[in-house]
Amino acid sequence: MKKMNYSIIWVSIGLSSLGMTHAGSLSELEQLKSEVKQLREMIEQHQKQQNQAVELIHNQPQTIQLPDANSSTSPLLMRSKAGVDVNLYGNVRADLLYQAEGGGADRLYNQINSVPLKGNNESSDVLKSTLAATRIGLDFKTADQDLNAKIEVDFLGANEALRIRHAYFNYGAWLVGQTWSNFAVPDYMPETIDALGYVGGAVKRDPQVRYTYKFNAETQLVSAVEDSKDALSQMRLPLFSTRLNHSFADRAGSMSVRAMMSQKRTATDDELAWGVGIGAKYELSTKTTLKADYYHVKGDSSLVSWTNAGFSVDANKKIMAMNEFDSLTLGVTQQFSPQWRSTLGYGYMKADENQKYIQYLSDPTKANKHVWQAWANVFYSPKKPLSFGLEYVYGERKAFAAGVNGQDTGEDNRFNAVAMYNF
The missing domain is CATH 1.20.58 (Methane Monooxygenase Hydroxylase; Chain G, domain 1)
Structure with a gap:
């Protein structure tokens, strides 16, 4: 100018x-x-x-327009061809186990129901490691919040092969696909390092169709038909399960009451199996959490972990008797600081000593009167996303019959360690 x-x-x-x-x-x-x-x-x-x-x-006051976290312009990992937002998650996990006494040579994780009886091919004083529990998952979400899906895999299949953990989609109140069993939920298991959990708990995932009815924000009824993948039974009808969930009004805890029934079928016979369960967790304080879970089941071994075969058969595959058991797990977790936490836990399973059931077992040394385990662990997270854990576990099983050396007890005495990078 x-x-x-x-x-x-x-x-x-x-x-x-x-x-x-x-x-x-x-x-x-x-x-x-x-x-x-x-x-x-x-x-x-x-x-x-x-x-x-x-x-x-x-x-004039200076303003900066920030992107809306809920808008379509927010940063996303990726978007599928169908216009679905896709988020990646998972972990890189390294497990180390030192078997002081007992245990078997074939697997690193828990196998308390089948550990060798004392003096019978025990795998003691052995160090093992694996990265098979490394996990990768994808969450799929659309603009319609009633429609989403998940795929999650790890490497805990046979010979560390890739296997499906979860693969399902939700549409409103419906779920179709594979995820945690509606009956045997892991929500009330005390925290463990062992990827398979301990006696008294359940880590079962199976294909299912599930419907959730919400009475209100605190109470829901969830019903499902499931394929429990029971290797002993030739399924003709799916397993039916129902679960009532309730969150306490003060939001300090929750509980779940569950029931299931299933047809057990061989080439020549069939019987009805059933079970009930109840679990609860409660926060005594912001740093102390209690968990407890109980099951009573007759005729099924496909849902609750570390139990005996659901039924025994004669030479003609006729079902002669059904196994019946009670199981319980208890635990307390203490959060000492944002970096440190620890859990003490105990699990127990007791079977009914039905002599007819025992008589028709092919090998009664591989079935148990009772099984128990106790464990203590500590986790340390120096910074996100790293986490390290150390755990000691001791457990025993008492078989229905003794081995050739007269011993009817097997033990599991070991240390577990884990290092994880979560993403």
Whole structure:
């Protein structure tokens, strides 16, 4: 703008000089001076308006428009061809086990119901490690919050092969696919390092169709038909399960009452299996949590972990008797600080000593009167997403019959350690 002012001024001076040198008349000179004065006033007025505009901009409050976390422009991991938002999660997990006494040679994780009886091919004083529990998952979400899906895998299949943990979709109140059994839920198991958990608990996932009815925000009834993948039974009808969930009004805990029934079928016979369960967790304080879970089951071994075969058969595959058992797990978790926490836990399973059931077992040394385990662990998280854990567990099983050396007890005495990077 200043450059423009100077140019006009020089033009004005030139015109004035020209007029004075070659003036034809006094009136023409006065008219020219008047026009130059008007032009200067216009320039000064324009400059004043420009300065006011700049000052107004400088005095305006400065704002930055941040992206809405719920909008479609928020950062996403990826978006599928169908327009579905996809989020990746999982962990890299390294497990280390030192088997002091007992245990078997075939698997690193818990196998308390089948550990060798004392003096019979025990695998003691052995160090094992694996990364098979490393996990990868994908969550799928659409703009419609009633529709979502999940796929999750790990490497705990045969010979550390990839296996499906969860694969399902939700549509409103319906769920279709594979996830935790509606009957044998892990919600009330005390925390463990062992990837399979301990006696008294359940880590069963199976294909199912599930419907959830909400009475209110605190209470829901969940019913499902499931394929429990029972290797002993030739399924003709799916297992039916129902579960009533309730959260306490103060939000300090929750409980669940469960029931199931299932047809057990061989080539020549069939029987009805059934079970009930109840679990609860309660926060004594913001740092102390109690958990407890109880099951009573007859005729099924496919849902609750570390139990005997659900039924025994004769040479013609006729079901002669059904196993019946009670199981219980208890635990307390203490959060000492944001980095440190610890859990003490105990699990127990007791079977009914049905002599007819025992008589028709192919090997009664592999079935148990009772099984128990106790454990203590500590977890340390120096910073997210790292976590380290150390655990000691001791357990025993007492078989229905003794081995060739007269021993009917097997033990599990070991240390577990884990290192995880969660993402």
